[in-house]
Amino acid sequence: MSKPRLVYILPNLFTAASIFTGIISIVEASQGHFEKAAWLIFLSLIFDGLDGRIARLTQTCSRFGLEFDSLADIIAFGAAPAMLLYFQIGARYGRFGILVSALFVVFGAIRLARFNVTDNCNDPTVFIGLPIPTAAVFVAAGSLLVGSSDSGTLGFVLLSLTLPVALLMVSNIRYPSFKRIDLNRPMMLKTLIFLTLVASLIYLFSSEGLVLLIFLYILYGPIRGIRVTMERSRRIFGKKRT
Template identity: 60%
Template sequence: MAQRPRFNAIFILPNLFTAASIFTGILSLVASVHGRFEEAAWLIFLSLLFDGLDGRVARLTHTTSRFGAEFDSLADIVAFGVAPAMLLYLYAGESFGRVGILAAALFVVFGAVRLARFNVMSPNTEPSVFIGVPIPAAAVFLAVWVILFERYSALSAHKGWLLGAAIAVALLMVSNIRYPSFKKFHLDKPLVTKALVAAIAVASLLYLYPAEGFALLMSLYILFGAIRAAYTIATRKKRLG
């Protein structure tokens, strides 16, 4: 009589981190509904932590699977699509009527398109770049700016800018602009010390000013791809002209 294959419990571990990402996304939604906007934003950061761990744990334990990849995408649309969109709408969009609804809806819809495209293209995509802004980066970008708008009264009077930023980053998610993924990051030996110093400086900034530091880093990341793409187009036209 043939023995049934044994179930290896280690396969559950990465999916537990994915489930935790969904759970914290739901907690963020609940916090937004109750008007605890800064808490909701930080919970999106916590979802990002779990989202980063699930793939790494799967690779370390050799438990990567098609199920895990699909589960991760479904988790992302909740934690980094619906949760930040509702945070955006309840914090800034509700007073703008249909424009606020449209900004939140476009963020979710284009985030879903971004995830679907990534799932289709990932086998043929360069491992060092993302095509379009990754949805976790877009979600954290919105979340950290909500924190700043909450903390600084001078900003809170201009919440409409958040809607414009949300629409812009939604469009960048479905663009063909390349963004670094940092999944495979190689440095020449002479640059290792400089990179270490830079990393310590960034960590110090985040320790002293966590919200402001993350806002600066995420804004630079979002702008980096757009500016580089514009520069590439301009130099190509100049060369052809």
């Protein structure tokens, strides 16, 4: 029995909602409503998470859906956070602010294009390069943190950190994808404890806690890469000595 055609439309409706909220975020940022613009990026993240899960649950995954999702991501997680960053902070710093915002979108687009052409070849447990939604959440959470402070220094720090975050999107550094988590009994208990601690941190320090969590995830990739490189170097030099 064939599936109703409406089932194939359902995941794409959530993708379209992600684009819609991304556009509204840009409009709100242009009007100086930075907090609202940041939360709209988080709402786009929810829609983005739902479209793929619904497609897998209804077994309606398609090439069209994959391409549509990438186009949605470049708007919701590329253009929207870039414009939020520029209108809130970057406009004060002239060409540097423009450059950071532009490179964020360009590198995000490269990251998505590379993901689309290599998805079938990659280990599903890792991402190659920082995922663009994570980079967008970093900007949105940082925007909320800057919004709760009048410090111009904090804004410049966020703007400056966004550039290496954008570069991480096009790097070969590996990040855990959490797509396949072994939820056996011991792992389930550890996961529950970890999520409880995360929720508590965000409850106590909403903006600060969220920025810290995202920043730790971003740092995990380079730290892991350095550790793996050092271990390989030790093995190579160890073989040469023997």
